[in-house]
Amino acid sequence: xxxxxxxxxxxxxxxxxxxxxxxxxxxxxxxxxxxxxxxxxxxxxxxxxxxxxxxxxxxxxxxxxxxxxxxxxxxxxxxxxxxxxxxxxxxxxxxxxxxxxxxxxxxxxxxxxxxxxxxxxxxxxxxxxxxxxxxxxxxxxxxxxxxxxxxxxxxxxxxxxxxxxxxxxxxxxxxxxxxxxxxxxxxxxxxxxxxxxxxxxxxxxxxxxxxxxxxxxxxxxxxxxxxxxxxxxxxxxxxxxxxxxxxxxxxxxxxxxxxxxxxxxxxxxxxxxxxxxxxxxxxxxxxxxxxxxxxxxxxxxxxxxxxxxxxxxxxxxxxxxxxxxxxxxxxxxxxxxxxxxxxxxxxxxxxxxxxxxxxxxxxxxxxx
Numbered sequence: 001x002x003x004x005x006x007x008x009x010x011x012x013x014x015x016x017x018x019x020x021x022x023x024x025x026x027x028x029x030x031x032x033x034x035x036x037x038x039x040x041x042x043x044x045x046x047x048x049x050x051x052x053x054x055x056x057x058x059x060x061x062x063x064x065x066x067x068x069x070x071x072x073x074x075x076x077x078x079x080x081x082x083x084x085x086x087x088x089x090x091x092x093x094x095x096x097x098x099x100x101x102x103x104x105x106x107x108x109x110x111x112x113x114x115x116x117x118x119x120x121x122x123x124x125x126x127x128x129x130x131x132x133x134x135x136x137x138x139x140x141x142x143x144x145x146x147x148x149x150x151x152x153x154x155x156x157x158x159x160x161x162x163x164x165x166x167x168x169x170x171x172x173x174x175x176x177x178x179x180x181x182x183x184x185x186x187x188x189x190x191x192x193x194x195x196x197x198x199x200x201x202x203x204x205x206x207x208x209x210x211x212x213x214x215x216x217x218x219x220x221x222x223x224x225x226x227x228x229x230x231x232x233x234x235x236x237x238x239x240x241x242x243x244x245x246x247x248x249x250x251x252x253x254x255x256x257x258x259x260x261x262x263x264x265x266x267x268x269x270x271x272x273x274x275x276x277x278x279x280x281x282x283x284x285x286x287x288x289x290x291x292x293x294x295x296x297x298x299x300x301x302x303x304x305x306x307x308x309x310x311x312x313x314x315x316x317x318x319x320x321x322x323x324x325x326x327x328x329x330x331x332x333x334x335x336x337x338x339x340x341x342x343x344x345x346x347x348x349x350x351x352x353x354x355x356x357x358x359x360x361x362x363x364x365x366x367x368x
Contacts, residue, residue: 001351003120005306005321007334007343011130014063018070021144024342026075036085037077050080053087060175060201061183063134067145086143090169091176093118093148094302095161096263096293098239098284099212100276110212110312113281114149114159115293115324116140119301120349126306126319128338136336137185138317140306146178147185151310151317153336154189155214159308163222163244164206164253166361170225174202177209180223184211191217195230198223206252208240214312222249237276239267243364250364258360259302262290278318281309282331286324290358294325297354305349307331322347 008024010017026033057065065079068086072079097114105111123141130136139150139158149159158181180201188194194211198221205225212218220231222244229246231238242260244250270284285307289295295304304323310316315336322329328348 001349002346003124003322003349005345005347006125007127007345008125009128009338009340009342011340014066014131015070015073017129017131018067018072019074021067022071022074025144033075036071036082037075046084047080049088050078050084053083054079056175056202057083057179061179063131063186064145064179064182071144086145087176087179089143091142091178092162092165094165094242094259094295095159096239096241096267097159097161097208097210098237098267098271098281099157099210099218099233100237100271100281101218101233101235102216103235104237104271104275106275106277107311107313110157110214110216110218111276111278111281112151112157112159112212112310112312113285113308115285115304115307116148117295117302117304119303120298120305122305124305124321126334128334128336130336131186134186135189138334138336139181139185142178145182146176147181148178149181149308150185151312151315152185152188153315155312155315156185156188156190156194157210157212157310157312158184158194159210161208161240161242162206163208163240163242163249164224165242165257166253166255167206170204170206172202172204172225174204174225177203177205177207180207180209189213190215191219191232195219195221199228206244208242208244210238210240212312220246222246224249224252237271239264239271241267253364255361256364258362259289259358261362263293266291266293278309278311282324285309285320288325292325294323296323296350296352297358298349298351300354300358302354302358303349303351321345322349326350
């Protein structure tokens with residue numbers, strides 16, 4: 001079955017970018033407008049929570065409130081209502097990610113790849129945003145203002161995968177993953193800057209985050225609500241799926257999903273085999289699960305919605321809408337200077353049913 005993806009290029013100050021996104025919502029998804037405007041009813045505690053979340057944004061995500069305010073103005077709703085919904089609706093995903101450092105790439109450059117798996121009930125919007133005073137970036141949007149992943153015009157790559165999915169979302173005070181990803185893309189130029197920003201950032205989520213820069217640095221940041229582990233790399237490769245692997249965070253979970261271990265081991269095995277190219281990484285993304293990363297299990301929340309690639313030397317992002325093993329779904333190239341406007345693409349999302357083994361659980365081996 002075909003599904004429509006949107007590519008938006010937005011430019012201007014934060015308020016005008018927010019207004020443009022609200023116009024897109026009203027024109028494309030009019031039934032969803034009320035979701036952002038009416039979360040309160042008679043529950044004044046929700047209004048207070050919205051006020052608290054805006055105050056957190058002001059401290060940790062500079063400039064994001066202006067975007068939310070423009071969005072709210074265009075819809076005629078309160079910013080507190082908008083932020084309450086975007087910050088409290090739970091989102092996650094079953095994803096894979098890898099960065100190959102220059103000494104392990106035939107190009108001698110930093111190569112990045114990731115796949116994102118979830119259900120068809122997703123935003124399906126890739127955005128390029130250019131706001132003065134921030135890094136321009138291209139990445140897939142979540143709840144309009146957040147990002148699942150992306151590449152900015154300073155040559156910094158960010159990708160995420162949910163970790164510890166068998167545990168409930170933490171109820172501690174903090175942000176979901178999308179706020180951290182977006183803030184790194186907006187503000188950072190290097191891996192060390194991203195680590196410095198992420199370390200104190202309050203997170204109510206279990207997250208594997210990989211950052212890489214065009215100078216040949218990468219890091220896996222495993223972060224939960226009360227601890228963080230970091231693995232830096234300047235050679236070889238670094239990768240993650242949906243479980244923690246580092247000392248200090250891997251003991252969060254007592255059980256792991258087999259599908260996460262299978263993908264993690266597959267990436268390691270194929271990446272170790274030989275030096276990598278953009279084509280060899282594309283083969284990882286295009287090979288069907290379990291001998292690859294492309295999945296069709298949308299009703300099981302495990303269908304590939306997109307894959308991304310980048311060579312950090314040229315500043316372009318290559319995206320495949322839908323699973324990359326479907327011949328009709330081809331990688332397309334997006335650049336930070338693409339013209340302002342909206343483009344739509346069709347992608348084939350074939351439905352299959354996951355086997356019971358896919359969702360099997362195994363005890364957490366501390367040495368995975």
